[in-house]
Amino acid sequence: MADYQEYRRHVLHRRWRRMFTTFLALVLLVLLCGVWVLWRQLYPTPPSRSEPQATLLEQALPSAEWRTLSYTRQTSLTVQKLADGVTTAMDFRLASMPATEAQPVDLSFFDTAVFLGDSITQGMQIYDTGLPNAHYCAYRGVGPSAVVNGSTCKRVDGVEEVPLDALVSYAPQSVYILLGTNVLTQDRDYSSFLNYYGLMLDRIRELLPDADIYVQSITPVRPEVSADARHSGMYAERFIQVNNDLAALAVEKGCYFLDLWEVLADENGDLRAEYAQPDGYHLKPEGYTAWVDYLRTHVAHSRIVAPEETAETTEGAAASEAAASAPSAPSAPAQSAA
DSSP states (O other), X not given: OXXXXXXXXXXXXXXXXXXXXXXXXXXXXXXXXXXXXXXXXXSOOOOOSSSOOOOTTTSOOOOEEEXXXXXXXXXXXXXXXXXXXXXXXOOHHHHSXXXXXXXXXXXXXXXXXXXXESHHHHHHHHSTTXXXXXXXXXXXXXXXXXXXXXXOEEOTTSOEEOHHHHHHHTOOSEEEEEOOTTTTSSSSOOHHHHHHHHHHHHHHHHHOTTSEEEEEOOOOOOHHHHXXXXXXXXXXXXXXXXXXXXXXXXHHTTOEEEOTHHHHBOTTSSBOGGGBOTTSSSBOHHHHHHHHHHHHTOOOGGGOOOHHHHHHHHHHHHHHHHHHHSOOOOOOOOOOOO
């Protein structure tokens, strides 16, 4: 009898141990599945660098829902047809605004302009080689989502403001936008960035219907930035793809696109060494000189005043002023009737 009881306890013990082990395995499996799902949501698989995805310049972006927003692309740029019949995607350099044939505009042209951007744009405001007399809505670390959502942002002087409210208060004739560097530091999908960028352009157009809107390409960075794991998304091939998409977006929204790589990038698509700050992506004063020179030769024709027109206007104003200040001739005395 004792042997039976001992055997029974032994069987029950083994049974409970198996059940407990199975239960622990199930709990562990559920936890692993939960961790995997959470990881996939937080860190989606980045696109392969060896096989770049089709850009918005190659095809229209289909209807999509991004978070709580929806955006449907209406137009796309055409592609190039090479002599041998091969079709290749048009890149942002071909969609960029060409240089004007007239002389570079005077720096006073930008007195009625507003520059909307992040810390890279702040340098344009700070350095004398930039455009210190222009107006600025420039905030460190900002992206288009903050502009669309009406977030409060801090200027370089510490004053807090809502970007679109400040932008409208200046009543600018021109708006220059450079946003994206802070959003693209990690090599992830940037559909939401493009979505917010498009909504931002729509909102600015609604608030300032008569202003010329210039979308500026995201500026290049130095190779050491691309090699840093903290900036896995900041490499030339990806920036080229993003700029392609921004160029298509600018064309669709009736804005001008400006290719800053024309003056800031070297032959490898990296930020020119002589323009780079030690961090590899902010600009030295010399970089802003090149940037400003580029802007002065890439202006909407509707804003360019021909030299002869300026001279005629000046002469006409001077003549009117002289006529107004000259003493009037005395009137002849009235003659009495005979």
